[in-house]
Every structure is written in C-alpha cells, then in structure tokens.
Amino acid sequence: MAKRRVVVVGGVAGGATCAARLRRLDEEAEILVVDRGPYISFANCGLPYYVGDVIHDEAKLLVATTELLHDWLNIETRTRSEVFAIDRPARTVAVRNLETGEEYTEPYDQLVLAPGAAPIRPPWPGIDLPCIFTLRTIPDSRAIRSWIETRHPRRAVVVGGGFIGLEMAENLAHRGLSVTVVEIASQVMPPLDPEMAAYAAQKLVSHGVRLVLGDGVTAFEQRNDGSLDVRTQSGAALGADLVVLAIGVQPEAELARSAGLEMGERGGIRVDSQMRTSDPRIFAVGDAVEVKNWITGEWELMPLAGPANRQARVAADAICGRNTRFRGVQGTAVCGFFGMTVALTGATEKALRRAGIEGFQTIYLHPNNHAGYYPGAKPIHMKVIFRKSDGLVLGAQAAGEEGVARRIDVIAQAIQLKATVFDLEEAELCYAPPFGGAKDAVNFAGMIGANCMRGDVEIAPWHEAESDSAFIVDVREPHEFNADSVEGAVNIPLGQLRARLAELPAAKEILLTCGVGMRSYYAYRILKPHGLRVRNFSGGYQTYSAIHSQDVM
Helix, strand or coil, X not given: CXXXXXXXXXXXXXXXXXXXXXXXXXXXXXXXXXXXXXXXXXXXXXXXXXXXXXXXXXXXXXXXXXXXXXXXXXXXXXXXXXXXXXXXCCCEEEEXXXXXXXXXXXXXXXXXXXXXXXXXXXXXXCCCCCCEEECCCHHHHHHHHHHHHHHCCCEEEEECCCHHHHXXXXXXXXXXXXXXXXXXXXXXXXXCCHXXXXXXXXXXXXXCCEEEECCCEEEEEECCCCXXXXXXXXXXXXXXXXXXXXXXXXXXXXXXXXXCCCECCCCCEECCCCCECCCCCEEECHHHEEEEECCCCCEEECCCHHHHHHHHHHHHHHHXXXXXXXXXXXXXXXXXXXXXXXXXXXXXXXXXXXXXXXXXXXXXXXXECCCCCCCCCCEEXXXXXXXXXXXXXXXXEEEECCCHHHHHHHHHHHHHCCCEHHHHHHCCCCCCCCCCCCCCHHHHHHHHHHHHHHCCCCEECHHHHHCCCCEEEECCCHHHHHHCCCCCCEECCHHHCHXXXXXXXXXXXXXXXXXXXXXXXXXXXXXXXXXXXXXXXXXXXXXXXXXXXXXXX
C-alpha cells in the first residue's frame, strides 16, 4: 500500500499533538507540519507568566522543537511558512515561505487544519500606537517584556477582564506597574455567574487593581509625552504607558472558508464528532473549530488547550481508521491571580437560561479547603447547579485561595460520567487534616443537593430577600447579626428558636439565613415540623454579600 501523506496546518497544541499521535499510530505515514510562526509548539498559556518574569527562561515555553519532532517522530516541519490556499479537487495546498517569498504546492491524502485563533483588535482610533499589545505568541510576550525593560512604564491598562486579562493584570502588577482593568461587561470573568465573579473582583481591588466595569474602550489618544489616554464609552480618559488587549480571540478560519468548507454560525469551522469537516479528507481541530457543548447542546467556540489536545487525538485516530469520537466540551477552566483561584466546569446559570433550559436548582456553600482544626484552613466559595427532576449535576463554580481546582476537577469528572448530587454525596475522596475533611467540600455540595431532592430543605432564591412581603429570620448570634445582615431581617439566634416560636408569623412564609447556610438549615428542620412555611437562603449571608458587591470598583 502507498504511504499515507498527511499535511497539518498549524502547530502549537492542536496541530503538533495531532501529528505526534499520527506517528504513534502509523510509522509509515508521511507527515508534514506547516506553521507561520518561528516555533512549532509552545505553551501559550504560560505567556503571561513570562511577561511577569515568573517564568524567567523563554526556552521553558517550548513544548516541542522542530529537531525533536524530526529526531523522535520523523515528522517534517516547516516554520515561517504559510498555507494560503487549498485545492480540494487536486488535494494540494499552496504554501508560501514567509522569509523568501517562494510559493509551492504540497499534496495530501488527509489535511488537518489547526490554524488557531487570533487576538481581537477592534478598529478603534489609535489601535496601532506602539505601546498597545496583544499576547498570543512568544514574539508578543518578548515585545511586552522589552517595552517594560526599556521604557519603564508606570501605568498599564488591560482591556478585557477575562482569564487572560486577569492573569496579565497580576503579572504586570508583579513587574511594579499600576494596573487598571477595563471590561465592557458589568463583571470581571464574564464566563462566571456574576455573584461568583464578585470574589475575583474583591481580590483584585484588595491588591490595588482598579476595575472599570460596564464601560467599553472607544479610542486611544497619544499625549505629548508619549503616554496614552484610553478613552471609554462613559467619557473617561485613563492614563496608560502600556496597554494590553485581552478582549478575546476569533478563529483563524479564512483558509477553510475560502476553500468552501462549511462554517458555523459563530465563525468557526464546522466539524463532526471525529473532527472531520464537510470535506471527508479534511479535518480541523483547536481554536478554529466550533464544537457542541454537551450540556446545553449549543455550538460554541472553546479556545482551550485541553479540548484542543483531545480533538487532535480524535482526528489522528479517525485518519487511521479508529472509531474514536469527541464527545463535546463542558468548559472546564481555571484562573489564578494574587493568591486566588477561580474555576468552573459545565454550565453556568446564565448559560442555561441563554439556552432556554429550565428546571434546575442552584445551591451555594462555603466549606473549608481542609479540616477546620488544622492550621491554615481557607474557605472555598462554591456554586453547584443540578437538574431538579433527577439531581443530574450540570455545572459548578468555585473561588478561594486553596483547594479550588481539585474540587472543580472532581465535579468535572462527575459531569463527564453523568453523575447526580447523590453521587457527589457518596463520593469517597482523600481525607487527612492537611488536605480535606471527612466530609469533603464535594460531599457537602452533594449532601445539600440531595437534601433538596429528598425534600429535606427548600431553597429560596436570593432575589426574594428584596421582596416587601418577605419575613426574614437570621439565626446567627446578635454580634454577628449586628455586624452585617440582610436589610429587614429579624434576629432570633438558633439556640433560642424553639423558645421563641410564638414570635414567628404562622400566616406568612419565613425565609431563613445565617452566615453560610448551615445554621439556617438546622432552623429549617426545627420549624418545618411545626407546620410553618419556611425556606432557606442557600449560602447564607456570605452569598448575599457577594451578590450585593458586584459594583466593586
């Protein structure tokens, strides 16, 4: 049989992983990887930390060199070369050497498109001024480091409050700059539900980062001294010596589009579960493709390294005749800054509502990362969403200083396995005082959800605290209540509740709260047998304060 010839367009995570997997499955195949950049595979997720000088050695960012791919895997690579056209009937691609200008064609039996995504640069006035940067490649990070080291900027504006924007904010602050984050949405970290994003906002502000939320950039104007005014929709002028655009990426899909391949509504390449495009000989992986969210069923762009790597393996398997399939994405992601970790997996509440999905329950909890009696215990603020009909776990979000990623990873796998809150309740997880509790945070989430499913507690949504008809009872101790409490709440400490039942209105519904939701659950179990109509505010005052602190600036 003739040798299979596979051309891979683009390296980094998707393309390089696909090529390496192909070689492991087919020793005889001819494999060519073509990439526009100088590096065939590098860790672009590490770039903010290289800018911040947390990673000192640029070479540490190189995942696989052209020499390694050649010597270990017998893969031919061509860097600084661009595939600019596909001739589908002839099964060839047109390649341009970006250093010499030479153009030539390469034949393929199968073609894998992994062109990635490009940073969004809106056509704002002044967008091309020299101190405005994006961060996607090693040369990008090199340029920002050089600007910092030669120009000694004092003020930085990061445009965009998503994951990369907040990582950049921390790393620029680490380099001694005063940082302002401008985000057009009303919250940082737009993928999160707003009350969970509030914890991130509080941490940023506590470390001196200025937040400008709900206000978009409109233009950049250069001052006489070379610095900038960053103009916003509200009319503000934010001074900056350095600007980083972190407002997202868009799929580099023009090559596929010009070749007549089917495109999705969000501008990405449409693929099937084996990463095959509308042309059965052409596959696509990574940031340029649209994939199904397997919880909401919606097509999404998901520019994350984990899904790109899995897609690359699936494409390689399919090329080699294996029946592997990509099951879709659930959006598991994590971000760290100033000692805080924020992570999520599955669907958020706003994503479910956007998809028209109802019949779900949200719960909040604030367990410690490990046994409370062991020194250094830190709270984890969690939100878990499950289906009311059967308890199926749909999503989770968490924020805290320790143990956040571990809990979200556990729940991410639970979602993969279509687990319910009853499964979380029964999960057997590691326990020793420095690492967790006998009832882990994941178990607590399952127990609260299972209590809801069994009818042991009814949850009230926090917006009902604003109702004029709400009769709210806070069961904390007076000194806690007097320090901070829900407006209009009545204080009856849990230890006095049985003796003060006569003070509760039999004709009205009673909404219960405490610090984190535990004592108010005990109160629910006391009051319910007395025939009173009661519900519990999940997460207690800790959640209430997060919901009402979204205007942190």
